[in-house]
Amino acid sequence: MPGGRRNPGGRSNNSSRPQVNNSSLTTHGGIGNPNSFVGLDEKKLGETWIGRPLAPKHVPIPVVPIDGQLSFEALSLGISTVAVGLQLLNLYRTVWWLPQSYNEYTMNFYLIDPYLLGFIGTMLVRRLVYALLRRLVDSVAPVRWLPIAQRIMRIFLLFVILGVLCWCLYHMSENHNPMKVFYLCYPSISVYFLMFGVSIGPFFDISTTPLYIKEDRKTKYLLGLDDCADKPLHNCSLSAPTIRAEVLSLRSDFNRRLKRALFASSGTAYVCGIAPIIFVPPHLHFNVSWVVQHIVLFWLGRLSAHFAQAYPVRYCDVLHRAALHLGRWTKVEGRNNHIPTQLWNDSVLWPHGSLVKHNKELYRSEGLCTAAEPGNSSHYRFHALFSNPTMLICSLLGLQLALVVIQLLVLLRTIEWYQILSMTLLLVTNYYTLFKLARDYLVCWKVYRAEQIVQEKTQAAISNVAQ
Template sequence: MGKVRNRASVFGGQRTDEGPPVQMNVFGAPMETSGLIISVHPFMPEQNSTPGELFFECTLFLYSVLALFLQYLNLYKTLWWLPKSYWHYSLKFHQINPYFLSCVGLLLGLRVTKCFWKTITEVVAKLSLNQGQFMQSCLTVFEYAFVKTPMMTMVVTSFMFSFTKVWNDFPMSSVMQFFVPLPFYAYIFQSELIHKYRRVKEAIWIWIKGGIEITEVVERFCEPAPQSVDHESTAHMCSQHPAQIREEIAILTEDLYHRFKRCFFAGLSTAFLSIYLPCIFAPFKTNLGMSQKILIDSVWEYELFTVVALTSFSLYITYLLPLNYIDLLHRAAVHLGTWELLSETSRVSREMTPLWNPNDGLHPMGSVVQLGDERRFLAVGSAELGTVAAEPGNFEHTTFYRLCKGPCTLVNLLCIFEGILIAVQFWMLVLTTEWQHICTLVLLMFANYLLLAKLFKDKVFLSRIYDPSPEDKALVEQLKNELKMH
């Protein structure tokens, strides 16, 4: 993955304070300069409204805690609303196991803890710049002795103490449910785990030889998996070379696939910890040791698990696909183009069709090529360029172009997904009659409302960039002039 990130800089420019890495007009005709096409894409203003990683992880943690609370409300509800009920509270608090609740809370906050660790490392690294050796050593001691070590000690000891209590209070079949996400995580992120294992192994070997300190080994063990594209600092460069375009698409496809994997696992793990595990660890005996069984509505639990998993997936994918990243994908798809498979009854002569060669230049729209297996493809380029650099019959190229050929295609898909999810929850709310189900659906739907509003705002923003009105064009020119002045 580290090599992939270095390759991304071949066609990605680093943004600086002086302005964009390339000169761009709003809607000028394409120009050629040293093999690069300039002014193909519209000018995209800088977006400073993207929340930080720590803020987002805290938001997702609060949503998961809300889902956990609502699940407890569904499991341990009382009949407090009846006139002659002897329950004065809405929950049977005496049946809630505080040690299990502690374990689940710590696991739900694992990503927040890792993000906080990463933030501390970045802050100390910034403070250590242009400092002397003594000051850097003091900052390192403060970082580990007063912040990281107490934090990790508190988290690990709290989890081990609570998990030991859970181990003693519940049967082994229930305790083993804690480890169910591990094989799924290993399967989904096997390439990232292999990469981290090699880095940690290399660091330990260098530390044994005295080449680095133990803090470097700890940092390599705790560091997150690197991404192939940093959308905050990478800019798209228009190229006329098909090999460079296909290389860019390969990197972006790998990065997009990695982001979807993170979103998928985040959604499943959040629903597993906050919805599924509380059902497994329902109390099976009273305080006096007598057997008991809590009635659980299985159909409702399946529905709630699905709603929480899909909402968590939506939260994560909205964060990992910001506007500048979606725009980067669209600009790459404009240069990629695609091929359509021709039928056997096509009027194009098979003898006159040339064979496709990866070393050929860009193919104009409407040209026909033939592969070695005698399949023929028609070039279908974008309206901006009308050229195709994709490989005929390549499934990844075809899928990437269809997803990203329109500037709002991905945003529209996310809006449709959120709209369907809200409609399903509203229909569940109409059909339900129990008060705890009503409270659960009403509170959980707020997150989807906010997500839909955010996505719709992004859709309007991209639409005005790529299909602007005269007022929008005047505003963009004003922004460009301000950038030139600064």
């Protein structure tokens, strides 16, 4: 996607510049400044404002490989299965190695409810089965019948999954106190309906992309898409309302991804870590602090993995480009009546350093162009979060690095065999996420460092022209 456009008349003298009307503002997609333009088309307005470029120059991001939906779900299933096994080991371990021990196995398998294992396995495998069936439907169904086929497949799979879960819960209620079944189901169900309502999509799919549409492979390669993971694309528009509408759409998509990542990681941690504790026999004694620590560390690891999958580099780059076009306003505290100002107009794309009045307050624009609404907290937060895209990835990297360091310190202090085994396997599962986040951060840091240098030089040139 091209960045800022070049001015074809940038090398000419001042006499070659188009004549402008200084008495009024442009009404649609215009540029707000003390000497406003009338009669220029949108392209010329976007290219310069008396030699000032208005479109930020974007540095192209390299193609960074990401996990597809199928591979990510397969990896998540493997990690979750290991976590369930380790939690069961923490609860039902034996002293099988002692000479006087009557146990032949490392765990008391007879104490584990098989229907509980069926319930946990069904909850863990549902997203992988959905990804496989979706891939099958996408490859077999005709294009015009694809949305209907996907909906039928989703409804059919939902009834199958719910049937298996109800069958497991029925037998569990016969063998255990029904309140335990209530504790198992109620938190997940209540949180799900609170976050997503009656939609069944988030139950199977953690992505926020719409129903899959077959695309040309060459197009997907050029865009760097993989299973439509980076579907939101940026449009370098010169219209302020269009930029704000794009920011609103991206903010909604970011929040949807956040909710799905939180629910997926928390639900997995609840099923893998807390569900086995609920059905522990009353006479069984175990290390409570170690079991709780296992749940917290596993949840943090899954949280980082889902965030890394939901917010890849190219998606963060889309948010960053939109933030550059959005710009931001800073409130000017000291009011000077002699400063030339204008009333803020929602159809104007304001250049760097513009002074406007809005809601009886004075604001100054920052950035090459500003389409944000002065005093709008959501616009301010969007720019603050994504004007520097390395902030998000650096935060995730810091969380994952702190998690790995804590696990290493705990591992150095453990002496029990099951604790060493449990912490070692959890540590290994977090290395892959740490590698992905470190790679993404290094790529972003190098790319956006170069982009920042370009932006600073451009703003310095604008300030010199204004003076």
